[in-house]
Amino acid sequence: MLSPEEWEIVALSLKVGGVAVLATLPIAFAIAWVLARYRFPGRVVLDALVHLPLVLPPVVTGWLLLIAFGPFGPIGRWLESWFGVSLMFRWTGAALAAAIMALPLMVRAMRLSIEGVDRRLEGAARTLGASPWHSFWTISLPLALPGILAALVLGFARSIGEFGATITFVSNIPGETRTLPLAIYSALQVPGGEAMVTRLALLSVALSLGALILSEWLVRRTHGERQRHGD
Amino acid sequence: MLSPEEWEIVALSLKVGGVAVLATLPIAFAIAWVLARYRFPGRVVLDALVHLPLVLPPVVTGWLLLIAFGPFGPIGRWLESWFGVSLMFRWTGAALAAAIMALPLMVRAMRLSIEGVDRRLEGAARTLGASPWHSFWTISLPLALPGILAALVLGFARSIGEFGATITFVSNIPGETRTLPLAIYSALQVPGGEAMVTRLALLSVALSLGALILSEWLVRRTHGERQRHGD
Amino acid sequence: QERGPVVLAAASLQESLTEAANAWAAKGHAKPVLSFAASSALARQVMAGAPADLFLSADEEWMDAVAKAGLLRAGTRTTLLGNRLVLIAPASSQVRLTPARGFALAKALGTGRLALADPDAVPAGKYAKAALTHLGVWSSVAAKVAPAENVRAAMALVERGAAPLGIVYATDARASKAVRVVGTFPASSHPPIRYPVALLKASRIKDAAGFRAFLLSKQGRAIFARHGFSAP
Amino acid sequence: MAIDIDVARRLGDRSIAARFTAGPGLTALFGPSGAGKTSVLNMVAGLLRPDRGHIRIGDRTLFDGAIDLPPEARRVGYVFQDGRLFPHRRVRANLTYGHDIVPAANRWMTLDEAVQFLGIGHLLDRWPHSLSGGEAQRVAIGRALLAGPEILLMDEPLSSLDTARRSDIMVVIERIRDELKLPILYVSHDRAEIDRLATSVVEIGE
Amino acid sequence: MAIDIDVARRLGDRSIAARFTAGPGLTALFGPSGAGKTSVLNMVAGLLRPDRGHIRIGDRTLFDGAIDLPPEARRVGYVFQDGRLFPHRRVRANLTYGHDIVPAANRWMTLDEAVQFLGIGHLLDRWPHSLSGGEAQRVAIGRALLAGPEILLMDEPLSSLDTARRSDIMVVIERIRDELKLPILYVSHDRAEIDRLATSVVEIGE
Numbered sequence A, B: 001m002l003s004p005e006e007w008e009i010v011a012l013s014l015k016v017g018g019v020a021v022l023a024t025l026p027i028a029f030a031i032a033w034v035l036a037r038y039r040f041p042g043r044v045v046l047d048a049l050v051h052l053p054l055v056l057p058p059v060v061t062g063w064l065l066l067i068a069f070g071p072f073g074p075i076g077r078w079l080e081s082w083f084g085v086s087l088m089f090r091w092t093g094a095a096l097a098a099a100i101m102a103l104p105l106m107v108r109a110m111r112l113s114i115e116g117v118d119r120r121l122e123g124a125a126r127t128l129g130a131s132p133w134h135s136f137w138t139i140s141l142p143l144a145l146p147g148i149l150a151a152l153v154l155g156f157a158r159s160i161g162e163f164g165a166t167i168t169f170v171s172n173i174p175g176e177t178r179t180l181p182l183a184i185y186s187a188l189q190v191p192g193g194e195a196m197v198t199r200l201a202l203l204s205v206a207l208s209l210g211a212l213i214l215s216e217w218l219v220r221r222t223h224g225e226r227q228r229h230g231d
Numbered sequence C: 001q002e003r004g005p006v007v008l009a010a011a012s013l014q015e016s017l018t019e020a021a022n023a024w025a026a027k028g029h030a031k032p033v034l035s036f037a038a039s040s041a042l043a044r045q046v047m048a049g050a051p052a053d054l055f056l057s058a059d060e061e062w063m064d065a066v067a068k069a070g071l072l073r074a075g076t077r078t079t080l081l082g083n084r085l086v087l088i089a090p091a092s093s094q095v096r097l098t099p100a101r102g103f104a105l106a107k108a109l110g111t112g113r114l115a116l117a118d119p120d121a122v123p124a125g126k127y128a129k130a131a132l133t134h135l136g137v138w139s140s141v142a143a144k145v146a147p148a149e150n151v152r153a154a155m156a157l158v159e160r161g162a163a164p165l166g167i168v169y170a171t172d173a174r175a176s177k178a179v180r181v182v183g184t185f186p187a188s189s190h191p192p193i194r195y196p197v198a199l200l201k202a203s204r205i206k207d208a209a210g211f212r213a214f215l216l217s218k219q220g221r222a223i224f225a226r227h228g229f230s231a232p
Numbered sequence D, E: 001m002a003i004d005i006d007v008a009r010r011l012g013d014r015s016i017a018a019r020f021t022a023g024p025g026l027t028a029l030f031g032p033s034g035a036g037k038t039s040v041l042n043m044v045a046g047l048l049r050p051d052r053g054h055i056r057i058g059d060r061t062l063f064d065g066a067i068d069l070p071p072e073a074r075r076v077g078y079v080f081q082d083g084r085l086f087p088h089r090r091v092r093a094n095l096t097y098g099h100d101i102v103p104a105a106n107r108w109m110t111l112d113e114a115v116q117f118l119g120i121g122h123l124l125d126r127w128p129h130s131l132s133g134g135e136a137q138r139v140a141i142g143r144a145l146l147a148g149p150e151i152l153l154m155d156e157p158l159s160s161l162d163t164a165r166r167s168d169i170m171v172v173i174e175r176i177r178d179e180l181k182l183p184i185l186y187v188s189h190d191r192a193e194i195d196r197l198a199t200s201v202v203e204i205g206e
């Protein structure tokens, strides 16, 4: 059904999207937690910084990434000399771009759920002998699960659809950075490429539909069940 | 500080973003409500449809809008012949593009909050004589407020940053569809345009920072206060 | 086997360059890695130190910028291709118009808009603006322009009937069934449209020079000619 | 007004059933924990649909399979076992919630009266979150009374009140029972309470 | 083990203060609604920080301004006025929550024992949402006991239980008091309960 080239594109998109979302998850959660629970000077600045990739045109985000992580950029140079790692033209760079674009969506979703956690339950856990850490893992985190799953879905969908920052940062290299949206862009450049565009767009939709169904299933398996038994 | 041209761009961005978000708000809330509260066949399809603009590269969304709302498109033809309205090259078209791109983010945020509403409180309201409608307005909606505010912020930020769908659908017409990201894009295309890009990007950041601070203030005025008084 | 050279090329070269790369690979060379994007994005990547071998820009200005940054290999810059500008209309359109001095473009547009690549930013748009200025009609249509992200997006506006007329490259118009070429702009009305090519300093792959030479060879040029490009 | 109730409902793996008629006055529902007392009140209030049966109050049929009045049409005042104050409204707005909805003619108590006999005047501007257990319970009682119901459902309404407050409120319940002649369904585990208030006692059980 | 408490704390516009010492056994806290009983228990549990004062249990200082043990180090078993079961864990997982955390040596009751005397064996696989008021309360009592505390705080623990269950649990509380010699701080409005259980009574009030 799919050509080998299309398989490659899909596999790459999944890899980039999956790695981006999973790697961002703990960072996004930490930021969401801090924003939800603490008042400190610079809180609004952090909040604004997180929203930045949403506000700036993706091309600008890609350009900033290029300036920072390119071989001539400060972080890029440092990565190269210390770890021998370069993100240029690599799928890891595409994942970085996708992660940064997904970050604001993930933080917001998780923050909403964290703000909804009943803190008295954390207190109850503490009186039962739970350390703050243990209460976090067993009470706060599971109670924030709906937000975490929403973050996963949003983040994955955004990653799967990320175009502007990726092409600007790591170009459009087949098999390495050419994810679905970039392949769609390429197809759009070819006159009469509409059929190909449609085909690839449907593939994107199928991927995110899969992620959606998976997440709904997860919600039902965890959070949903205890609600259904209620009144 | 700002040139008249820059003022025009900022004013237009605010108009497009504001209209997009406010017009989408009730629709997004209705969708979020249905997704949160009802199980029906086709629910996953609706969910997927809402996520679509997130997954597809924005350019494709713009292209689909062009196909549907262009003079040759079914909706475009219908709008033209019945209302004499055309969205082509108009700021209203830009607002439509921004609204569609913001929709998935707004729906998710509101859905999370709606799912968190304690339905037993709605039951309590009903026994006190409230019709379903009245209970919705006085209980469910206010309790979902954190999600609505998050949706406003996310949607506005996304609208302020929307580029690909807008330029593809309604092109880049000064004073009509040339919002901040489009102006930034134009500047980026010109060698040495970086100074202009930086300036305009900072303007975007300032706008969304403003929205952010406004929303935080709103949260504190409503939701926050009753929490602080608690334990 | 050695990896093929990494070629950064303007998006409008997608079909023709892919064909040329396949022909090159058929000769037993490692297949070049082709990355298509806007010239501006590619030039920025080069200037940020991207490890690429060959750069094909859609205009001279971005190649100049890369050259100024000292990132081109000396003596390898040359013009690969030329192109022409055409006036297009939706396939169903009846309009008749020949681009010439003072031609009635504004009248033909009526209340409609003229679809262009962004005349302040994108090469195709800059050429179109130059041509219309030269023909003395720019001032009468400047307020009716619909600047698109790139040539293909401008063409899509015409294909979908959003704009009654548009100006794009001959190579683009040729390949679309939904538009009709109304007329071709005189080559003298705008600066020559040239696609420069150059090897990059960062290049480490020996084959890169060979591929460049192949593109400039008779066989290479024939492939581009088949896609409607003119010789420079 | 007489009460005629005959309801059954499955909940998970348990069957709740109750069948009783009672004259006017206060009917105490009595039974072990988990017997289904709260469930019966929920069915009367219209929050839980019986699988079969009927619910009649005076000459009004609230439920009988064909008829199923929505909660807001039943005119029940429900003091929940778990409070259920609206967390986003201050105490005053909680109290007036139902009061402001119902037609003035249906009300039989003013805010001032409720506030005074419940002793919650100093709490009016507070958020529910900050109330003590007994304070919240008093607000919940006031909220239900102020909606001008025709029947009262009270699920252990006095459980976390001190003795003084408790007998104050019992006096009020007696007045509601005797002067307003409102039927009251009353759940309590406290023998003394039931002995003092109940006109009739119904055993809910397995 | 003796209890020595002297705490004060402002809450909104109210000042809560309590000062008492009590020998081993069950100390009943008594006082009108809103007097500050729950607040005192919260301070002992480490959930509310006193503005000044000290809290000593036997020879352990839980709080004295300089020292402020976190709740998990205080070894208090707290039966809350409002249940506070973990909604995302089944009854069994609620019961074992603290039990699994504390060192085995600190436990003085097994899950089976707790389940049996509380009569909640049939509820182990249920979600808290589906419990009746009394069922939830029994689970909350079990959860606190199973964490093997050195002092028990009970805020109206028997309020929504039926008479039979109530006296069963009172027997257990008496055993805890007499055999395990655990100090218990006990809030109740029920005179009979207090008369039967209390070693000493402390009045909390204005």
Ligand SMILES: Nc1ncnc2c1ncn2[C@@H]1O[C@H](COP(=O)(O)OP(=O)(O)OP(=O)(O)O)[C@@H](O)[C@H]1O
Residues within 6 Å of the ligand: A229, A230, A231, D011, D012, D013, D014, D016, D031, D032, D033, D034, D035, D036, D037, D038, D039, D040, D081, E130, E131, E132, E133, E134, E135, E160
């Ligand atoms: N969703 C459910 N699944 C299984 N059992 C349920 C469900 N909902 C309620 N029950 C059970 O139905 C029974 C009746 O509950 P109800 O709340 O009516 O009891 P009650 O008589 O009010 O008890 P209490 O005096 O403890 O408040 C309880 O045993 C409860 O566990």
Ligand SMILES: Nc1ncnc2c1ncn2[C@@H]1O[C@H](COP(=O)(O)OP(=O)(O)OP(=O)(O)O)[C@@H](O)[C@H]1O
Residues within 6 Å of the ligand: B229, B230, B231, D130, D131, D132, D133, D134, D135, D160, E011, E012, E013, E014, E016, E031, E032, E033, E034, E035, E036, E037, E038, E039, E040, E081
């Ligand atoms: N955040 C707050 N702002 C203002 N007052 C508060 C706040 N928190 C608690 N209070 C008040 O402090 C007092 C003590 O509350 P507490 O819950 O300790 O009372 P209690 O003795 O347990 O009463 P009850 O028997 O009704 O449960 C109450 O009057 C309560 O309204």
Ligand SMILES: [Mg+2]
Residues within 6 Å of the ligand: D037, D038, D039, D081, D155, E132, E133, E134
């Ligand atoms: Mg009950």
Ligand SMILES: [Mg+2]
Residues within 6 Å of the ligand: D132, D133, D134, E037, E038, E039, E081, E155
């Ligand atoms: Mg209390």
